[in-house]
Amino acid sequence: MKTIKYTLAVTVVLSLMIALLAFQGLKTDDEPKQKKASTDYTIVQKWEMPKYLREISGIAWLPDGKMACVQDEEGEIFIYDLESNKILQNIHFADSGDYEGIAVHDDTAYVMRSDGKIFEVARFRESGKAKTISYKTEFSSKNNMETLAISRDGSYLISAPKDRDKVDEFKGLYKIDLESRLVDAVPTVSINMEDDAFEDYLEKKVYKTFSPSDAAVHPLTGEYYVLEGIDPKLVILEKDGTIKKVIELDEDDFAQPEGITFSQDGTLFISNEASKKNKANILEVKLN
Secondary structure, three states, X not given: OHHHHHHHHHHHHXXXXXXXXXXXXXXXXXXXXXXXXXXXXXXXXXXXOOHHHOOEEEEEEOOOXXXXXXXXXXXXXXXXXXXXXXXXXXXXXXXXXXXEEEEEEOOEEEEEEOOOEEEEEEOOOOOOOOEEEEEEOOOOOOOOEOOOEEOOOOOEEEEOEOOOOOOOOEEEEEEEEOOOOOEOOOOOEEEEOOOHHHHHHOOOOHHHOOOEEEEEEOOOOOOEEXXXXXXXXXXXXXOOOOEEEEEEOOOOOOOOEEEEEEOOOOOEEEEEOOOOOOOOEEEEEEEO
């Protein structure tokens, strides 16, 4: 009888221990995981944007240290002063629309609309003298164009589809000649959605693996820096298109990264649209 009672007691104790361990395991799974601090980059400085730039979607560095910005609702270019934290000027160039990217060469600004139409704004900083012409490219709303960058020599623009390209397994960076305003049929580089660098991000619909929101060319190295806002990350490409590095961006700092640009000395800036928790901002970022 004592043996039976002892066995029963041991069984009860073991059952309780197993139940307790299982409960702790469930509790651990329910608790939010602690994010590992990124060692790939450091945020050097942050500028919070005024309400007019809540939907900031593209930025371009200007030689005098100002920033040209567009947002995805109004056909206006905003000149933002990083020193005074103020908008100094806004330039109307078109009716309201989904404007996503901006690039600047000399005194001309180029703005990309998501349907592939480019707005060329000459003398854009001269009050009352800005002149806009627009032209279609071979891209359409199906491609959902957000990317616009200028080449190092200033002879062509660079753009990439956010959604579908001609082939789902690749996203190309395409040259748009500034004189002819024609898009090269073959991309200058192609990003392979099935590259080993994207192993952790591969989607069932392969074209969704990487969705470029903007790009910039490093002024010193010529490397391509391609940004994604959906699953925040920065992809660095060699000049031949080889993926050099994929950097995950913490969503606490990069709620929706939509714009990227470099100063002449290679200082990197990334802009974020506003989120429920954070105001829109421009970040100076140092890669470690």
